[in-house]
Every structure is written in structure tokens, then in C-alpha cells.
Amino acid sequence: MTVSRVINNTGRISEATRKRVRKVMEDLHYIPNSMARSLVLQKTKILSLLITDITNPFYTTLARGAEDAAKRAGYRLLFANSDEDYAKEKDYVDMILSTRVDGVLFAPTGDHSVENLGQLQKHNIPFVVLDREIPGIEADVVLGDSKEGARKLVEHLIGLGHHRIAMINGSQDVSTARLRYTGYCEAHLLSGLSIDDTLVAHLNYRDFHDESALDALLNLADPPTAIFAANNMLAVGVIQSLRQRGLQVPDDLSVVCFDDFGPAGAISPFLTLASQPAYQFGLLGMQLLIERIEGEAVHENRKIILPSEMIIRASTQALK
Amino acid sequence: MTVSRVINNTGRISEATRKRVRKVMEDLHYIPNSMARSLVLQKTKILSLLITDITNPFYTTLARGAEDAAKRAGYRLLFANSDEDYAKEKDYVDMILSTRVDGVLFAPTGDHSVENLGQLQKHNIPFVVLDREIPGIEADVVLGDSKEGARKLVEHLIGLGHHRIAMINGSQDVSTARLRYTGYCEAHLLSGLSIDDTLVAHLNYRDFHDESALDALLNLADPPTAIFAANNMLAVGVIQSLRQRGLQVPDDLSVVCFDDFGPAGAISPFLTLASQPAYQFGLLGMQLLIERIEGEAVHENRKIILPSEMIIRASTQALK
């Protein structure tokens, strides 16, 4: 007990015993057992960060922001990567529940994540939702402005004279994919262009194994002159595939996408894109979460929408 | 106790009570408390992964491998990012010790990490060292072949006719930086070229804030015609700086480096580099660690050296 008081600096301790305890702690290489501590205190000082793709620079930069904020507040970070896979996400939620983390920063795989988030709610684990809004879930959430960003990207293409603009989208189960499609449509409507749904393909954000969608687009009687990839990983797939087919970007087709590539992207700044403040996603999300956990007042649910920045680089050019 | 037996499938339980327990568990949304469990069992089923730069694709890919292996074996991953900063690394080691993790996959910041690894040894926490060898530490270790890789990169440049080859290296406190320098020297010696140490700059792997080193190189009476950056992040800095100075790669200077850029690098495959199997680093490291923890036999320390692959792309060309 006396040791506990020295460690936590609570209660009254004479300077003499305090020193004596400190010395013995040193000599014995004593380090308090945080498991035992968690058990009595009913809090672990562990937060969980669940992201959907650890190889995507957007999420790693986000993770960096989350980590910085967590460390600053004295929390440890239990890390989980769902790989855009609902089953993995569910596994990790079980793990999170049994670990009794104090809160979760949750980037959901898609709308069906409502089940997993419901689990957290049922067990009263505070969480903040990142990047993708989930219908039916009331919580603090940090989002990007997918619709605006998409609209600006497509308007940029239209401004360059493109009229046949394809969209390689993520799954319709994901809010950002839906909103980016809405932005795509808005840009067309505002410019008086009609929307041709044969130009829109729905894949999966994570990667681009299925090239048949791109084949179909390129084989159209009136093929696209530009492609809007809904995120950075899809853009990588598109560009690689185009290159394999001997097509040059931007000479043969212009390409734009959402999300930048982190430091790696700086080697050859190439893609014109809408860059989201990934670090801020993580930092702000974590701040909201910690406020929820530590703050007494239960505020309204907060919704932070972070703007994205249009970065015009070399992957787009005026239609010849 | 009966519940515990049902959960762990130990002891004798009649099918009837087993079912009854399961049902009540369901009804009450009961989830075992892993903290309490850890306390009696004296193991947490948590492993820690400590990397030095979460924004570096090499480490995120490594993390992916580590995560996959950990998950497969039923371990949770406590995540830590030292940012190439010894103080942060120390903080995280303290956190790791108080969390009583079952083991640590440790990518050290440099030779001084011997202190932090010593802490782990003192507390009998098994660990595997990744990527950088630490003098004075006996442990399983997974490394790349820095010397060979560097030699091949520099020989490639020499083969293209370059004789004035600069090296932008990491800190001499890091084994890979030392070995890459050795490889650089070997390539010169084997080709009968002398080594000019004014062409070698020692910075820090993490980034490239200090451009004075590059300035000094470019202002030499006999400036380099090629640059070997000791890792991918340094290469990013070099290329950006060269571009700012109006120099073209590879027309004005050829550039090579260690480590690829993950999926992001695929957008515009540009840099000629020695690619290390990052995923394997994580996967194998984690396997060694789990073997150590779970295996009864205490083997000799194992040292795995993974080869790197030369990838020749567009950032190098023959000297005019």
C-alpha cells in the first residue's frame, strides 16, 4: 500500500519512506503491473485503433496522428488492421472487447460495420468513427468532404475538355464511395453533361485485382478520355493496368484520384488528386475519443468534416 | 469455475450444463476479462511491435507481416512507433514492461538501443531484433543483406560509367548504415576506384531536413554524377532537393537507394533500388518470437539474413 501511494503520489508519505521505497524499487527493478492495476481501476489506459488498410499511406499517416495524440495523453495503442474485411473486423472487435480497452478509434470497413459498432455500444465502449459514416450509428465522427472533393476533381477534368469521364469506385457499401459518386454526378449536372452509368465501375477500395472493369471501359464504342479513381490504391491499379496496355497517362488518358501517397508520393509527384489531411483525421479523432472518455459532460455527437485539397500535377491534361 | 471450464474447454462438463452456461453467456453478453486472465496465468497474449518509422512503407509492410503472423497465433499487437528517436523508444519500452507483454518484435533506432534491449533482458521479456543488429545483444535477429545490396547498387552505377558517386547515409550509429557504407566501399575497391570521403554524408534515416550536405556535394570542384541514398526516405529528400535546384534525374544525376515504396511506389516506378522483402521481415520475425515464447527448447540464437532484390528502373542512366 505504501508503495502504491509512492507510485501514484496519493495520500501522505514522509519524505524518508518515499525515498526508501524509491530506492528499493530501483534495486529490485520493480515495475508496476498494469494488468493488476486495470483490474481494480476498471480502466486499462489502452485505446484501440482499427484501420482498414495498413499499406495505404492515408491510414498510416492517420495512425501517426492517432498515436501522437494517444501518447501525449498517456494511453497505449492496441493496433488492428481489418484489411477491408468484415470478418477480420469482427475478430478484432472481439479482441477489443476482451481487452477492455477504454475506447476505440474505428475506421469501419463499410455500412455492415454497424453490427460491430453495435457490439461496442452494447458493452459501453466509447468510440469515434473515422473516415466513413455508418447509417444507424450515433457517435462522434471525423470525415473528409468526399462529395466536394470528387466534384472538384471531376470539374477539373471537365474544365480540361473531357466529357467521357469514367469512375472506378469503391464498394457502394461504403459512404465515401457513395458520396464520391454523388460528387461525380453533381459535377456532370452542373456542367450540363449527362451521366453514362456504363462509365462507372464499382470495385473494392483495397486493390484492383479485377481488371475486367477497366477492359470493359476501354472496349466501349465511345471510350473514356479520363478516369476518376475513387481512392489512391485504385489509382495505382488503374495506372499500372493502363501502362500494361501500352497507354500513356496523361497523353492517352487523364487520371485523377482521392488521397495522396505520403512521403513516397513525393518521389515523382505525378497524380492530380484531392489530398485529405490524414494526420488530422487521426489526431482529431483521438482527441474526441479521449475527451469522451475523460470528460464528464456528455456532449452532443460531434461531426468533423475536414476539407480536402486539390493538387494538380502531371496526370491530367487538356483533351486534344 | 464451471464457466471457466466451459470457456477453456478443460475438465469435465456435462453437455447439459455446457449448453446452459453458453446460453447465459449469450444472454448476458458476457465476455471474459483478459486482464484478470493475464493476472493469474502470468501471460498476456499481447506482443509488442516497435518500429522506427510508421510513415515508411518498409516498416508498414513489415508491420503487416508481423500482424498476420501474430493474429494467426492468437496474439494481440500493441503498437509502438519510435520515430527514430531514442527517448521515444525508451518511453515505449517502459510501457511495454508495465504491460507485461509476452514478447517484443523490436526494430531498434540504433546501437544505443542496447540500453533499452537490456531492460527487456533484465525483465526476461523475449524479443527478436529486426532490421538492425545491435552490438552486445544476443538475440534472434532478422536482417537484410545491407552490404551486398549496397555493393550491387554501386556496382550498377559504376557499370554505367559513374566514378564520382556520392553516398547520403544514415547515422553511423545504425548497423545498416555502416554496412551500406562498407558495401559502397567494396564496390569501389573491387572496381579499382578510390574512395573519396568528401562524397559521403551522414544524416539520419528518417528524413532530410538538412540540405547543406547536398549543397556541399553539388558545390564540389568535381561534383558527383550519381547519388546512392542509403534508404528510401533519404532518396525522397535527395530527389526533391535536386528538383528544386533544377536538376533532372537521371539526366543530370543518377540516383539509387535501398528499400522500395510499397504500393505507392507503383504509380510511377522510377527509382532504381535494392528492394528488401519487408513483409518477410515481419512475418519471420514474429514466427521466431512466437517460437521462443511457446517452444520449450531454447535454441541457439538465430540470425536470418534476407536477400534484397535489385530493381533497375528509370533513375539511373549511363554517364554521358
Added chain:
DNA sequence: AAATTAAGTGTTATCGATAACCCAAAATTA
């Protein structure tokens, strides 16, 4: 000087799970 308050430290119960032991009833064996 007696009564009260404060300072410093020790005791006991607790968090939630499991190891080790125990014990009744049922099943098997002699």
C-alpha cells in the same frame, strides 16, 4: 495537562479469472 487533530503507515476486501483441491452422486467393478 487533557482533548483534539493531523501525519504516517498498516489491514482487509476487492477486481475477475484459474489452479488445486474437495466432495457428492452415479457408474462400474469385484
Added chain:
DNA sequence: TAATTTTGGGTTATCGATAACACTTAATTT
């Protein structure tokens, strides 16, 4: 049928920390 074994499940102590309370001394107050 009596003796033994097996089955199924309950008790108690434990992991390491902390909350709540108790108890000496020493310091103040009346």
C-alpha cells in the same frame, strides 16, 4: 451387494494493485 472408480461441479486461495478503513504517534488546540 459392497467397494471402488468416474463424473460433474463446487470451494478456497491466488495473481498484483488499490479503496476504504483502522490504528499508532506526533503535533496542536483548548
